[in-house]
Amino acid sequence: MKSWPINYRMLFALRIGFILLYCPVYFFAQSDIPTWKDAFVIGTIILFITNHILYDYTKKMRWFLLVAAIDFLAASSYGFVFLGGNLPDQCIIGLVGLILFMRIRSPHLVSAWLILLVFYWVTLLTVEYRLLDSIDIVSIIVNTAFVVFLTFIGSLIRYYQQARQESAELYDQLRQYAKQVEGLAAAKERSRIAREIHDSIGHMLTSLLVQLQVTRKLHPIDQNKSYDSLLKCEDLARGALQEVRMSVRAMRDxxxxxxxxxxxxxxxxxxxxxxxxxxxxxxxxxxxxxxxxxxxxxxxxxxxxxxxxxxxxxxxxxxxxxxxxxxxxxxxxxxxxxxxxxxxxxxxxxxxxxxxxxxxxxxxxxxxxxxxxxxxxxxxxxxxxxxxxxxxxxxxx
Missing domain, CATH: 3.30.565.10 (Histidine kinase-like ATPase, C-terminal domain)
Structure with a gap:
């Protein structure tokens, strides 16, 4: 959980906050609540807080599932301990489903979760019918809808988080590819400039060398023509220098x-x-x-x-x-x-x-x-x- 963005961690913190606010309600659920039920509520609150901390430190999936299983057992116990109390006992089960589906993406988990919920509901309703000789249909519908809703929200949050992570990874890859393309383009440009230097400056230097040879031969014969030849050499040297300056400037990143x-x-x-x-x-x-x-x-x-x-x-x-x-x-x-x-x-x-x-x-x-x-x-x-x-x-x- 520590690697998740701050908004998801806030949602995770709100989850334990809701549990801590919700569980003490059972102290006032009945007027003559036995002491062992008070101890049960206090014990489960401590257990939920401990599991909340463990969620942050469980990296391996099997340990995470173990902590979630303990959470589910503690949450589902409220329905049996406070049987017939007309309280939404399954709200905490929905919060267990929320954190479970926020963390895990697996079609097997969906099947296992549905089977577990069906088994829980059948067992709870059977016990309730035999002991109280009645079943609260409205409570069943409300609790089931709440559990399904929180489970679905957990799946959406996990899907959105994975999409963000994949987008971030794709962004990093695309940025690396862009840098590679930019480097290849720069290398291509350097290669082209090098070819231009070879073609243009090489040609100018060759012409300059030939012109200097002509000047050397003309000097003892005709100094005027030799001077004109020197002027051409000077123009060729300027042109070559200009090409070098422009090419080097273009290559400087x-x-x-x-x-x-x-x-x-x-x-x-x-x-x-x-x-x-x-x-x-x-x-x-x-x-x-x-x-x-x-x-x-x-x-x-x-x-x-x-x-x-x-x-x-x-x-x-x-x-x-x-x-x-x-x-x-x-x-x-x-x-x-x-x-x-x-x-x-x-x-x-x-x-x-x-x-x-x-x-x-x-x-x-x-x-x-x-x-x-x-x-x-x-x-x-x-x-x-x-x-x-x-x-x-x-x-x-």
Missing amino acids: DDWKAAFLESIRTLINDFSAITGMNITFHSSGDMTAVSQQVQLSIYRIVQEFLTNAHKHGKASLTAIQLNCNSSEIELNMLDNGEGTALVKEGYGLRSMSDRVEEHGGTFQISSDVGRGFEVSITVPAQLTPFEERDDDTRLSS
Whole structure:
């Protein structure tokens, strides 16, 4: 019982409280009650209190059933000791059924309990009829209804408690699975970034090496061409450094969520400094509650768009708008590049589209010759899954 929530323990305490209030009534049940009956009531009260304490410490089922059996014998004795007293003697039996079915779930227990009750009623009515030559039908109906009602309540409480425990276990499992999925997504992202570093930076460094070799050979022959070649080497080195900075920043998990917008702004500032592109960025809403996977995807989509705008669109001006609300995230990006009448989905656009589809979003492209390129993205606001919560609130509310 100690592992049960506080509201169930309160119900368990009310049970013994009802017994302690109910049993002393028998002191006044009859005007000339014998002393041994007084001793019987006092003895059963002590027994009920002792069993109440034992319920808390009986972990094994057989000991629990033994304590419940003693409780039942003590409760059922009231019907024989105070025979014909016109008192609801079976109320305490109902409380025994309450605690029994709160603890145990078994179809065999239901059958055994019904057989026990039938045997008790037959025995009690037989004794009552032979000694008093009468049977109180109303008392039988009332007592039976009360016992059945409390037994049914005990079953409902046990069912509800088990459902809560199963829900808590499923919640913990689902939270662990979510963490595993998040870790796999992060690992996948790192692998993809590593591949991008190999492809983009490796290509730049190879070109830089070739250009340096050309510069070395041109230097004694034509210093002007050698100087132009050095300028190209400098641009290649800047581009490679920019790729390294952006890739490393995207891989950093620590404080990523808190510094997400700062990372976007740093990406834009660095890109603008290297390419000379004028980039405006506006954001609204709280992005800190958005899952890390969505944030990483948005970061890489902005990076890919800027790269395409510079390399393919020759854009000098780009506008980026990021809005986040409780239901969705909207990202609109527009440049003043050359544009095209026929949009061909290359690696960059396909990469952006795949990222959006992974999160169940929509991806739209519009462009025309001389009118630049526009990308509109809408992603459901996938909040960080299964945040840590107060277990006490979840289990005992």
